[in-house]
Amino acid sequence: MWLQQQWYKARLHPLLYLLTPLSLLFWLMTNLRRSFYFSGLVPRYKASVPVIVVGNISVGGTGKTPMVVALCKWLKEEGWQPGIISRGYGAKGPFPHSVSETDKPGKVGDEPLLMRHRTGCPVIIAPKRAKAAELMTEQHPEVNVIICDDGLQHYALKRDIELIMLDAERGTGNGWLLPAGPLREGPWRLKGADWVISNYGRHAFAQHVVDVEPGSWFRVDNNEKIELNVDDKFNAVAGIGFPQRFFNSLVDQGIELHDRQAFSDHHVFSEENFSQLTDKPILMTEKDAGKCQPFAQPNWYYQTIEAKLPEVMKTNLLAELERKKNAH
Template sequence: MSSLQHVWARTGVLAVLLLPLAMLFAVVSGWRRLAYRRGWLHAVSVGVPVIVVGNITAGGSGKTPLVIWLVNWLRSQGYRPGVISRGYGGTACGCVEVQADSPPAQVGDEPVLIRLKTAAPVVVGRDRVAAAHTLLEYHPDVDVIVSDDGLQHYRLRRDIELAVIDATTGLGNGWLLPAGPLREPAARLASVDAVVQVVRDTAEPRTYRSITGWRADYSAGHAYRLCAPQEKLALRDLPPHDWLAATGIGRPQGFFAMLDRHGLHYRPQAFPDHHVFRPTDLPVGGAVLMTEKDAVKCREFAGPDWWAVGLEVTLENGFVRWLDARLKQ
């Protein structure tokens, strides 16, 4: 993914060569959007409000941490939220409910992390409508569904669309896949209910014409040992080690920059996004730092000095007020 992001960041020779495929992708995806807009294809209501947290770019934009924040906030407001997800990278067939000890290789790493961080019911399935029905069948008390990704899954009728953009990478070269990172044209942002820009470290939110966006600051939280997650330390209080910082996320640079900001000395090692970690990937006797998304895949064989770094998500007060008012309509 990092090599593709390098290509997508500019209008280079390879991106130009891929333009014919991008034009074909534009025709197919554009026809599908038109079919739902004109009523040739029909969206399905599942009977409770649905909030979709998605993006129009490929790669990691920071959707899952926002989903976790949103679910926990909804519960604090008296709602009973549930989550649906595709379960990307998992092998599960049909619709499967995620448990705290579900194998990430079966249901996907992000759904397991959401389940652990929120304790909300989570169901994975490629068909978002079927996943939502399954969720409500198992948990009829759920009164609002949050869809982790699914902005382009138009068959599921939604009440609120939140589009997430990483402020560092933005929309890349602005071209559609595979010549650029866009799943849909940038104009799609004008039709969502809110755009949330994820700001890490020293990045600044970008300005997009005719689009009002909210800011979400992502910063390092406490770290904890995978073998003793109840023991938490601030990054500055971690014991001095020859750290190995290993991660398999869409934008590993964001994780490394976060460690840099806290003055940690480490050797970086980036794996592909959604990498299925094995015991031989990392030194069992070494000191390892990783994201929580990586940690859920390493719990069964973690070394004694493997640490997960949590993430703190802070939304603008204006966004919180807007969301509260929108939900009450």
């Protein structure tokens, strides 16, 4: 957590200078790897249907999952049949695996299960996205567009459209690659890109701005929709890429927080994590709720979030997708 906080400060912390040689090595290795794929030295898999990659150049917390959910819902309204592929961070395998409604987060990962529940689309997970895309077309011939959750740097899978997500508040941080900074690729990756999309405000590199709004409240233990009594005091927990955003959102909604606890992204929750928070109702994200459901108390609640796609983005993206479909 300390390291991530330093990544998003204007000046490089003195201790991070010790990591800069590793960042230079990371730059060298990633550029060599990318050149191998684009020069044809390493083969790339091309799916039989258009592939849209929703990714980022930084580590976590840029709104990829809400974008995938919104994208799938909108495409279904437009008559498309999307399927989702994902790495399945924390999943146990074997891979590739088709996610079902009865799977547990510990088996398939928290985000794939969330996307399966929210969209009703088929979801297949595999660290090798090409294998997931291949199985998708085999098992689901009705799917005519594949949405790849994350995987911007997974060049083994050819893509037709790249949606590069940016957090307008945090941007590219200190501008350094991992581990001295938060970047998987340099800011150069954004220049000339056709689809750079920022959340929570406009970024200089972004062509489109997506609003992410808080949604409805549900009980963690049984997914029952409820009306939250904002006059109460609550404790809040978050194990996401940028926990402070969730806490800020609650305060912006007029919710008074007694205590708050931040965990690392994809944290595997246990009952012990909540032993000091039993005095007040607990609020959490939808992503975290799936992992807490087996031991959740009746006064634990989670909130959905909704990404709102701007109309001009929808129009342009639909036209681009039709062109890519015809090219296949």
